[in-house]
Amino acid sequence: MADRLVTGDTAPAFTLKDPTGQDISLSPGNGRHTIVYFYPAASTPGCTKQACDFRDNLASLQSAGYDVVGISPDPVAKLAKFAEKESLSFPLLSDEDHAVAEAYGAWGEKKNYGKTYEGLIRSTVVVDPDGKVSLAQYNVRATGHVAKLRRDLKLDA
Template sequence: MTTLEPGSPAPDFTLLDQDGKPVSLHDFRGERVIVYFYPAAMTPGCTTQACDFRDSLSSLQGAGYTVLGISRDAPEKLREFREHDGITFPLLSDPDHAVHDAYGAWGEKQNYGKTITGVLRSTFVLSEDGTVREALYNVKATGHVARLRKTLGLDAA
């Protein structure tokens, strides 16, 4: 499994958002971007994490960050997630997990004592020049955004 390290170039991608519109990472060059990978829309942990990003979005944006969430869900399910939970940042669909693979966010993990292959909940902070500033693998849904804010030097939400 490939993992990214600080200073690595962030793999570029173009994925469909919750409205079926293409979103390309290279369109955000010159901006700081937080890209996070989560297992499935509308599940308890993923909802907690997305809502934490939603609730911190204005301060993250105020500090110059754009947030992008990526899962294997189809755009229709992402749209339902956005509408159900008031998610206010782009949710991107990676059904074949190619972008997950490129970021090292797909692999073996433990689930209820069994080894399975799937999404590794991960977050990447990308610099304006398109390099990885932070690569956080196997993060917990609850409290992750608060820890990320601390890592980025932002006050608690």
């Protein structure tokens, strides 16, 4: 498991497929911040709630200079169904081998109902326009996360 990222780290570059099969890359230097959020599985209750929360806040985040990208280990076809069903208008990216999640420290040991296993850790990393981490949050809650993120980014004045 990779170390977790902290403020000031260089965000690992990546290129992953979106639901249409197009390659999407993290591209520092575009003048915008990117909210990269990792979620365990499309169409599950918590992940749906979190994705819809980002969807519902997308316009205000974008007007504040933030783009949103969701990453999960789901295959592209599952992401396409999820995006269509929930009317998600931001990129969802497939990280089936979880290499990007590992590079971001979002893959590791989890415990659930007394069992320990390896899996995706619900996490959010905000990357500044220069490709540096400006905020890294791990083990976030699906419910209320976007509101907390907005407060942490000082977007709610």
